[in-house]
Amino acid sequence: MIEPNHGAAAAFHSHVFLGKGHERSERKTWTVIWLCGAMMIAEIVGGLLFGSIALVADGLHMSTHAGALLLAALAYTYARKHAENPAFTFGTGKLGDLAGFTSAIVLAMIALLIGYESVARIFSPVPIHFAEAIPIACLGLAVNVASAWLLSGGGDHDHGHGHGHSHGHAHEGHGHDERHEIATSDGIVVLEIFEDGVPPRFRLRAADGSALLAQASPIETMRPDGTRQLFEMRARDGFLESIDEIPEPHAFTATVRIDEQSYPARFEEHEHAHGSTARDNNMRAAVIHVMADAAVSVLVIAGLLLARAFGWLWMDPLAGIIGAGVIASWSYGLIRDTGAILLDMNPDKGMADKLREAVETEGDTLADLHLWRLGPGHLGAIISVVTSKAHDADYYRTRLARFKSLSHLTVEVLHRS
Template identity: 25%
Template sequence: MTEHKHSHEKKTLWVVLLTAVTMVVEIIFGLTTKSMALLADGIHMGSHVLAIGLSWVAYIVVRKVSRSEKFNGNSEKILSLSGYSSGLLLLIFAFVIMVEAIQRFYYPVDIVYKEAILVATIGLVVNIASAFLLHHDHEHSDHNIRAAYLHVIADALTSLSAILGLTAAMIWDIPFIDTIAAIISSLVIIKWSVGLLKQSGAALLDIKPVE
């Protein structure tokens, strides 16, 4: 395993731990304060613990098999497979956001703006910190680290759009602005995930990546 892969493994582990701690804190405070916003965001964080945890496990597997004399395959394929799987999770995550946002048009709910903005701000700070941890040189990147990086960037984008949308909705009393912001974010995330699926899928099939 190269030095860069070992570095990626350690960075990914730190992000998993940071996200997991945030998840636990938000769920605990969501239960104690009876805040659905905090509880929902804590559960949502769990999906990212799963996705980024998958990236971390992939590096462990690569490290193990690279030391095994019985393994004669290409360890890079393991990272590409993990990246592809993570890309699928990212795509599902984007469609879930879009479906929930569209439902809000037909079934609007009362939003506790200040509480929701606080939750979104916590998520943004955590994801900015995670993005710094997962930042990597392009020439030393792989589909696995890129997938983990896209997950935290996508979540940061969602948090930022939520903050802007909620603030605008609170100031002008137009709740659907928050919904529009969520739909725009999901479209951007879908574009990122499709690009990741094309690149990692091409690597798995040993074909030239589709531009």
Template identity: 35%
Template sequence: MSLSTSSHRHTHDLSPWQHSHQFDLGNREGEARTRWVLALTLVTMVAEIGAGWWTGSMALLADGWHMGTHALALGVAVAAYALARRHASDARFSFGTWKIEVLGSFASALVLGIVAVGIVVESGLRLWRAEPIDVRTALIVAVVGLAVNLASAWLLQGGTAHAHDHGHHDHAHHDHAHAHHEDLNLRAAYVHVLADALTSVLAIGALLGALWMGWWWLDPLVGVAGAIVIGVWSVGLLRESAAVLLDREMDHPLAQEIRDDIESDGDAKVADLHVWRVGRTQFAAIACVVADAPQPPSVYRARLARHEELVHLSLEVNRCPGERPG
């Protein structure tokens, strides 16, 4: 009976130390714009495939199915947004669901790379074995595709989410990389649209060369050049999203700032530090501090208070062991 009474007497209120793990609230505007672009892409894809089948134009059919690959990537982006929002309050996700969006970006980048390889293969076959081109029909397709892509790019650019200014905090002593403040999922959709716009512009130039100068080889050659550019974009996006998914953040300026701020008294030393991203501009950290005269954890937390981006911090404070006698 006394044990039970003691247990109730020592029940503590843990609420001051507990908080939500939904660190990133998502990008609702970017999600809405991506949905509009997906709808526009699907309508154009169906129209081109239908018109190609009706008229017998291979150019229309090819471009329609090409847009289908981009519709797939945009669908992945939309699904990632929806899943991240749906499971935002699920306690099984220790640090929130934002990385679902990053995973969507990685998947979209893979699709973009596959598209680039496909263009290289098809262009190489056409360079090896020339095929007749219905230039006027292909020009119409390219111009329509370019118009759709420019409209889509305009829609997506307006939804880009950047980090807010930290206001009274002075971060002028370092330059956080621009990509660290971006919605990678939205950027993946944007890159797909830009890639399609690039292929349309290059195709128009090549087709005009074929129409006016008879340079039929220009179309596949320009296709290879465009595919190389798209491949570079794909690799860049893969590297950025993979770095986030694999928690490669220890080269971020914030990691060194945490170390410098904790060690600012000349006594404390950071023996172990882990920093990782839990949102577009939000970070979590675990630090092991060793000192000859250790302070309460609240003292070291206060030294890091200027970092609004540090939304979850776990500190372990230890006294430095004395030297062992020789």
């Protein structure tokens, strides 16, 4: 018998799967487009007024750069405006990946064109007007550096609200309620799990920075299955730290004893999207366009300077060939990653293994699992569970609640007699 996935939480939920800071990324992209557009117009108008075909050519090249960024900006805007449109069954979170895939194709074509033109110039050299070409290349590099700075944040930080659930954690993408403030008769103490690049251990310290007693009772943990463990503490510089590492998972109640009083603190394990699962490929594509232009500008400047200094005219096309190779490599990586998302490939094998482990812990069988990316930091999953127990879909939904990046979960339960 198949149990339907019922309950209010299952029947009514949001299908907005946009990445964290979506609107801020949209604003940044439009800002860079205006910068590139102004530069493009200035170069074309200046070239026509002063008779510089090189300046006009660079302005036209800048138009292709602005066009690629326009694609990213329109994807952000469209995804935001249609995020609640029911016509999109799984929301508009993948629109950025589609835009990134398209940008990657454009990048690949640009790489081919640069490579073809560079090879042609090796066999048929053309005169180089160094007095015009070098300043234009330097100007282009300056615009690209400014664009990269703006796209990467422009020195500000995102304090806005996003729809994502992507958070950075030091320990293999796990998140925890890692910090607890405990009110004691001697003041507030802080109990936390510290794992910033080191094995996880308890740390206990006074909230006001005052020294704690060098000796303290061990911290005792009790897990949901009733397993208990004692952690002896030792004095460090201004805090107490457990001698033993804390084994996974970090889901337990930790009891601290201070002045013969017991203070329980509950730690809950959460799994968040991390790495490529949380990556905004639309912004990644925009940044790659800027970086590709900047890389080519650096290579062109180096090639022009060497060609002018030593008469090595072949350095200019060689720089073009190297630049084409760099752009092609970045394009391939972007096509591979966004293509996998558009084809609904499993975005996180580690997450899939943890889902299976969470379901099968009590002897049930995960008969089928589909895991795919809905948008930056958002995953969708369909699971089919075979069990001999009287469990319904809501039971497994509760079991999987710690996987915070599962923004859309469908559960099918098959009971075996």
